[in-house]
Amino acid sequence: MIKINRLILLLAIIAIAGCTNKQKEAPAEETTLSGLKKSDFQAVVNGDSVNLYVLKNANGVEVTVTNYGGRIVSVMVPDKDGKLQDVVLGFDNIDDYVNINNNFGATIGRYGNRLAHGKITVDGVEYQLPQNNFGHTLHGGPEGFDKQVFDAVQPNEQSVVLTYLSEDGEAGFPGNLNVKVTMTLTNDNAIDLQYEAETDKETVVNLTNHSYFNLSGDANNTILNDLLMINADEYTPVDDTFMTTGKIEKVEGTPMDFRTPTAVGARIDQYDFDQLKNGDGYDHNWVLNTKGDISQIAATVYSPVTGIQLEVYTDEPGVQVYTGNFLDGTVTGKYGAVYGKRNAICLETQKYPDSPNKPDWPSPYLKPGEKYTSRCIYKFTVQQ
Template sequence: MELSQNHFGFLDGKEVTQYTIKNDHGMKVSFINYGCIVTEISVPDANGLFENVVLGFDNLEDYLNFSPFFGAICGRVAGRIGRAEFELNGKTYQLAKNDGENHLHGGRVGFDKVIWNAEIEDSSTVKFSRTSLSGEEGYPGNLAMDVTYSLTNENELNITYHGVSDEDTIVNVTNHSYFNLSGDLKTDILDHELQLKSDKFIELGNDLIPTGEVLPVENTPFDFRNGRKIRDGVNSEFHQNVLVGNGYDHPFLLNEHHQKEIILRDLSSGRELIIETDEPCVVFYSGNMLQDHYQINGIQSKKHLGLCLETQGPPDAIHHPNFSTSILKKGETYSRSTRYTFSTIK
């Protein structure tokens, strides 16, 4: 294993550093201490050609100006919180409104827009840490948070999250990488095939906030149990697909954990990604709202150029008692993990 680091830019007088881990088989993962952003994942196709399979930029300025959370850690609470407020222990907390009247991905300056402390644990592992102070973006409690990236020689990227707060608060952290297994963005993701061990998905309202209803996937474009192409939902007239801009931006409740519950394949390149997690759900976003006014490493950005598989708790859980809770009690440890295994289709 090799670990290297290089200068990536400056923000407010602080240096942004890129860390790159390369395993013995040539797989390479790069990330920066700004937003814990994964900037590149280079893996082989069926012919052994190494190419990048995530959307990202090669400079800090593009992340600051254009990025729709490319590769970033989102928090304190990923996804939307309706009306940008919540009640906890009888007190109402007003959060930053950065998505109309709602709160999105931690607010105006969430975990994705700050510089984290970085610690190289060994040649395969980097741990990022910071304390989110009480009142940051409206959240209660001083939250000490760690995010650890680790690469193995089995072509596994492991992301683990740990957090402890000195007050009751809410936490729901995810990584927002956009995957495109074609390699170096040769095509869009519409012909990627996704398989999910999920019988149910969460219905969204017109404001893209969960209604609280959990719907069966059966006989809908949301049934990925046997695998299906992404374009099925993009071309669908099913109300939930149309609602989010023709495609998907929905939480799927996972039936199993650490049992190959999420599999993404690209038949053209022969690449396969298996995601395993202890999180209760995955938010599948098919890139319906990607803009076209910037380039990604020389490629014009456009709708459906990448897709996100955000392992996390259900969005807006604080308003829905039937969802897995996002409440973190004072002194208890928030602990989650997700593994991304890259291989070729057998």
């Protein structure tokens, strides 16, 4: 009888110990709908803390953002069957964003797109900027905003506010520029990007977002069968260094005409048309017919695979459309997808390229006492 009681006591002690150990076990880390873990984005970069911010709306749509480079990391939206698909390229950890040269999802600044020979003149002074693209300055140079850590505040589950002080002389640009980017996931399944900036010395500003979209939900696929519409009668041609020539030309009768929805790949390889040869496909600015009216659609992209359509709205005069011509299969991103040539499309709303050197084009200049504002809306719908 004593032995039985001892056995019962021993089993009870083991059971209690087991429960105690279970209580001590750390709970499994939650992952986002896109399969990301916050811990994989929590680090110190350039002496500043980075993290992953999760935005959710009433429809169950999810967008994640990292304050490293002000980047959109994932966008989970429903397809025609109601299944959530991640429709942007990126990485599943901060190390890859830092160590692999890329601008996936990034906030681009201080000047998006190209500046000829890296030269600008501001208030009568010529500035030489770092040259990082065929002798020109692209996207703010090799250490643009995409490489900087923004301060981040998440006031609610649908918004994140990113701020950054670009100091006078950073990347060669004049003026201390205070930048604010508010990213909001709305209940009509749109990402509303609102940019603001102020300076203490005259400077140039042209901010945009560089998300790479693949609406099929599988970034191993090309976007060549996606239907693209650009609400523009004109575009700005480029030379063989991708620099605008200063001309504005009509799209009519050329492979640049996307006024009606047309497959991205329908004419992309017509290299007898110099502009496609010069751009190695599409990497051009279109002059929007919307004339700053954000209520009008500037562009759309539609995937026949998922039925997902992206609508782009902006108060900017132009949109740079880039068809991933330089993705070359050497980079592997989320879900093990290999990012190959033309596996994504970018729609960067902005001033025209090299506007500081083209006085007849919309002005990118910002003076003390003025406020720069720019807005872009990426709205996702389903077309059956």
